[in-house]
Amino acid sequence: MGGHLNINHLMFLGQGALWTIGLSVIALIGGGIVGFVIALARISPLKSVRIASAVYVQLIQGTPLLVILFLGYFGFAAIGLKVSPLAAAGASLTLYVAAYLGEIWRGCIESVPKPQWEAAEGLALSRTQRMMKVILPQAIRIATPPTVGFMVQIIKNTSLASVVGFVELMRSGQIVNNSLFEPFAIYAIIAVTYFAMCYPLSLFSQRLEKRVGRGRSNLAPA
Amino acid sequence: MSIQLDFPAVLERWPSFLAGAALTLELAFFATVLGALIGTLAAVGRGSRSAAIAGACKVYVEAIRNTPLLVQIFLVYFGLASLGLKLSAFTVAVAALTINVGAYTAEIMRAGFEAIPRGQIEAAEGLALSRLQIYWHIILLPAIEKVYPALTSQFVLLMLASSVCSQISAEELTAVANYIQSDTYRAFETYIIVAVLYIILSLVMRAGFWGLGLVLFPRRRRLGTPL
Structure with a gap:
């Protein structure tokens, strides 16, 4: 019971919120790059590549993120590498996000109408040209709303990095709570802060979805 | 730099792992049943003619969908405690998971309701079906049938998300793992085993929902539509 919530506590929580955003950006970029490779591998002409990426x-989708975070955290230690909680959390989130974004994007690529693929083939474009010039530009339009929607999931999921000792918003809340012991008030502040980060993205995603067309909405991860 | 893995040292704790997995399934079961109920009610509520009910349901859905489950669990845990309610970790975990999955179910069910063609409802009215009959046979069951795949994958995600309940010391699979790794100092092996167990649990759940779908929606089975 160390007194009342003061400006220093709020500054500390603010710092945590910045780290939440930082970790989310790392997960989005890392997961985006790996996820793009996964999406392409899932529709590869080579069967072995398709199977490996599907596995x-x-x-990843059958394992809780919390367990993946623990595996990342202790896995680096098991091979004798000492890494910071940020690196461990960033790597785990990248692997996790890649599996989900890869599946979302595969769906988007495959939902580009079949005649477009055939027309590109009929124009004697190579596989790479067909992808880069015909399919992906259209797939990106379809993929934007569910990707923005998934960014909400990423931000929320970074809260689990608190468990492996990374001081983001959730962990900083726990630390403040340890000195004040006013859990309900503090976690309410944390919840409102997450909401303030996520809700604009949710609204943006919904608006994009309406623009792209209602029929596409079922591409979003359930 | 060499990796030394010692699985037998961890595997000899298999009764604890099994107990944890059983509790995880139990958590998922209760939260799924209660969450499906609440979520369906919230989806119906969002279409209500009363602005207050529709608004309240929207606030519930958006508040839950835009905050992390971990924060929700702590809020329920400490919120109930500050009300003077002393509940077991299991009850708190089921309550928090139910509130969480209810909001996602509401969104999915709303999409299902919206997918019901108006003409079918009008046709049912024309056939003089009662309001209750229309709601059950024309709206609710076909809506569930339409969104069944999305619903079930949400419930599998819920089972995986229940790992977060380890943070309020509900003795489910991840909590068991945390305990075993701190006891054996074999963290990596422990979490690999637990990951495998979760993958098995999610496969079992998916197979179960698939079988349930065949029983619940015989029309689909006859048409050969994949679930």
């Missing part, structure tokens, strides 16, 4: 997605 990866199934394994």
